[in-house]
Amino acid sequence: MAALEEEFTLSAVHLAAGPDGLLGVEPSDKADQFLVTDGGRTVILYKVSDQKPLGSWSVKQGQSITVPAVCNFQTGEFIVVHDNKVLRIWNNEDVNLDKVFKATLSAEVYKIHSIQGTEPLVLFKEGAVRGLEALLAEPQQKIEAVISDEEVIKWTKIFMVFKHPVLIFITEKHGTYFAYVQTFNTNTLNKYQLLLEQEKESVIQSFSAYMDWKFISLMSLCADGCIYEALVPLHPSDPGESERVVRSLVLKDVVPCSPRSGPALAILDHNHVAVLGPTAPATKDCLSIWNTKFQTLQTSKELPQGTSGQLWYYGENLFMLHGKFLTVIPYKCEVSSLAGALGKLKHSQESGSYTVPHFVNWETPHLNEDRSQNSEQSKRTLRRRKAETSVQPEASASKQLLSTIKKDSEKHIEVELRKFLATKRTPDFHTVIGDIITALLERCKTESSFYPRNCLIQLIQTHVLSYSLCPGLLAAAIERTDVQILQLCLQHFPDIPESATCACLKIFLSISDDSLQEIDINVESVSDYIDAVHKEKMEQQPEILQNGFTPEEDNCEKCDLDLDEKPQDPREEATSCPVVPKRAALLNAVLHSAYSEAFLLSHLKDIPAQHITLFLHYLYFLYLKCNENATMTLPGIHPPTLNQIMDWICLLLDANFTVVVMIPEAKRLLLNLYKFVKSQICICSELNKIEVSFRELQKLNREKTSQELYSIEVLELF
Known part of the structure; x- marks a missing residue:
């Protein structure tokens, strides 16, 4: 999954582009x-995080910069x-470019390449390359012509390969391209x-x-709106022969064939x-x-003021001209996988995280070996079965269990299932478990009174199930409002669709506290920071006021606060948890669930306003409990992270802001x-002010003379 964050203008000054x-x-050279x-x-030096220029240099009137400046x-x-x-060569302290070092070269320059680990390299328009040091030693040295007549350089890039620079440049001659x-x-x-x-x-x-690896993956965007890829080898297979590289289609119809500005x-x-x-059928630049890998459009952002058809990227920032201003758009790209393309991946690397089912990646070498070994083993098993009349014990046990599920009582099925799970697991264990749970759910459909909750819990806790393997399980639990099963599914299934997640959330928010008290729910994710709060809350008398306010009051006049008055102490508000521990544990399971924002927002709009406010x-x-800890984390086993909390606050407000604003009960929360x-x-x-103060102190220390051997200074920051 990829995302484009909010854009910002690097400078409010029009660039004389x-x-x-x-x-x-x-x-x-500085980050x-x-x-x-x-x-x-x-030439302007910008600091992106501060969105301001640090220095600006210009050539004289009548002169024109023809090659971009590098460091x-x-x-x-x-x-x-x-x-x-x-x-021209200068440093940050120089003011006038006319007074800095100057060298007139004997040939026209196409571009200067500079990269960490090597000296700058100068590429001339006729294809020759010189190191900067050799060029400065003899500026008027003869520059040979590498490319043929009427051949023009179109693009160039430099790489570092095994601590040595490698330069690639593309030329065009009469519609034919060369690398x-x-x-x-x-x-x-x-x-x-x-080709x-x-x-x-x-x-x-x-x-x-x-x-x-040993190739340069060269991608090109053509006038037909398609992207092609060619693998250009670093070293040709036959150095004496003219090499040809074929370009293959990667993406089709990415942009219209005739965009206003070049893509x-x-x-x-x-x-x-x-x-x-522009992306079809849009007409504005995007x-x-x-x-x-999956041939999908991940995200897009419209640029209504138009662009120059130029794009640069460094780190996680994209640079472009939007109108007449230089604009920066941060971006994020997650690991490319099918789960990432369809929705957010569950963070299974966190400590204490729940085990997720294993999915086979056939691209992994050792798994390929396992696959071939399993294939050979299957062939041997088939040959052995032809010679033998007996049935494998594992297959017999699973068939016997499936037969038991069709006719016996829930208690007997539970006992037989426990015996089956205690046996040694075979390579097709996940397939057998899928068959067992399918049989249980089929009987649930035909017999309304049949609902083996304990068996379903045992099967979920085998960690081999997923939503795609048994979608009927979550549907059955939602139909019966079985919050215990729903919590386990959210904890163990990495591929639950957003509609099902919101259905679970509706149940968790609407079920009464009395009903929750009778249900066995795992509360280990909240016990370390909610039990103490509720115990303290129960010991307090209801009529005691806290700073003139009781959480039980719901008076709208009390919420009508002035935005300029001093905020209430967060630690006092943090002592009042709006939900009981069991409901909090259920909501935490929702916070940990995988989702895609584009698919989730529409379903969040269907949740009642009072439930949105409670959530x-x-x-x-x-959020307040996170702020109590210096590490900005919650205690306990696998609690929600600060990012998850903030993401869900943003999701709920984005989907229901108009409704929430109209609810009096939510006014204090929004304030x-x-x-x-x-x-x-x-x-x-204030931190920026402190940073400036420390910088000034550093300047004063540098200006001190060596005769001042001892001094005491007191600096008041506040």
């Missing part, structure tokens, strides 16, 4: 800092080329012609690439690509993320949430 947009966005080169005369990671200096041949791979450890240059699987050729509008392509990881351009109160209580957000903003502001 040329007709083709920006020249480039390149990383600096979170980037060099932005416009299509005119200016030399070995020295921390900045490098840029203007008027195609004039190279050049320059390896510097062996000092060889290899040329490949890019399509079919005869027809298409104009390539954007390139992107990543390293894949852009960026590879985010091995299974996700970002595409800048930023979208596609899963190439929000409980989530707010959990408290607002005040907490406001207080967090104040805390961040």
Whole structure:
């Protein structure tokens, strides 16, 4: 699953971008800092987290920057080329580019590549490459022509392979595309012609690439709206022959064939690509993320002010021009799997997490071996069965149990099932369990009085079931309002659909406290932080007021608070849990369930308003309990995490905000949430002030003379 977060403008200043947009966005030697080169005369150094420029440099009037500025990671200096041949080098303290180091080269430069672990490399328009140090030693050295006449460089990228740089650049000549791979450890240059699987050729509008073992995976977005992939080897199989590389289709109809601005392509990881351009049938520009493994559109964001058809990505940030402003859109890409494509994966790596069923990944080498071994073993078993007339004991036991399920009483079935589960598990154990639970559910449908709860609990606790294997189990439990079975299913099934999750949530919120007291529910996830609260609450007299307010009061006038008054102490509110421990344990199972936000929101709108308010109160209580701990976590065995709590608060408000605002009982809760957000903003502001104060102290310490051997300073921060 992939997601695009809220965009923000890196600078409110209009960039003097040329007709083709920006020249480039390149990383600096310091984290979170980037060099932005416009299509005119200016280079700006930005710090993304602060959304502000740290420095700006411009060439003289009449001069034009032709190559994007980069940072030399070995020295921390900045490098840029203007008027195609004039190279400038400066550092952060320089103000005027006209007074910094200057070198006039003998050939026109296409791009300067800079990457951690090696010196900057200069790629000239005729295909030759020089290291920066060798070039500065002799700026007017002769630059040879590598590519042929009328051949033009279209795109280039650099990689580090085994601590050595590898440069790839793509050229075009009369509609034919070539890939050049320059390896510097062996000092060889290899040329490949890019061909399509079919005869027809298409104009390539954007390139992107990543390293894949001994190959460069080169992806291209063509004018026909499709994405193609070619594996370009680092070393050709026959160095003396002209090599050809075939491009195969990866994604079809990603963008319309005739977008207003040229589309852009960026590879985010091995299974996700970002595409800048309209998605059919939309006409406005969009930023979208596609899963190439499952051929699905993961998410998209409309950009109504238009773009320049350029896209850069570093870390987890995407950079682009939106209108006339440089915009940053953070993104997240989860592990590419079928579960991730259909919904959020359950975090099974957390300590104390519930065991989830094992799913076979046939791409894993050792599993392939197991698969072949199991296949051979199956063949031997079949041959042995042909020679023998006896039946395997395991098969006999399962058949006997299935026969018992059809006719015997619940008590007898429970005893026989316990005996069967005590035997040694066979390789097809999960299949046998699926057959057993299917037989139980079939009898439940035909006999309304038959409902073997204890047998179902034993089968769920084998950890081999899933919703897709027995969807009727959850439906039967929902029909009978069996919250114990529902809790176990939510804890053990990783693939419960969002509609079923919301059905469980409705039951957990609507069932009465008296009914819950009679049901055996596992409360280990809440016992460490709710039992003490309820015990203290029961010892208090109902008529005692806490700061003039009792939780039992529901007076609307009491909720009409001024937003500017001092917030109520969170520790006092945290002592009042809105639900009993058993209901809290059930709600925690919902918080841990896997979901996809797009599918869940529509089902959350069907939950009654008073139940939404109750759930929000409980989530707010959990949030306050998290704030009591320095680690921002809850005690206990597998409690909800802070991220889960905040995600569900956002989900409930997104789905029901209009309804919640109109409920008087939710007014105080919304005010408290607002005040907490406001207080967090104040805390961040004060931390920024402290950071500035410490920076000023560091400057003062550097300015001290060596004669001041001893001093005492007192700094008041508040």
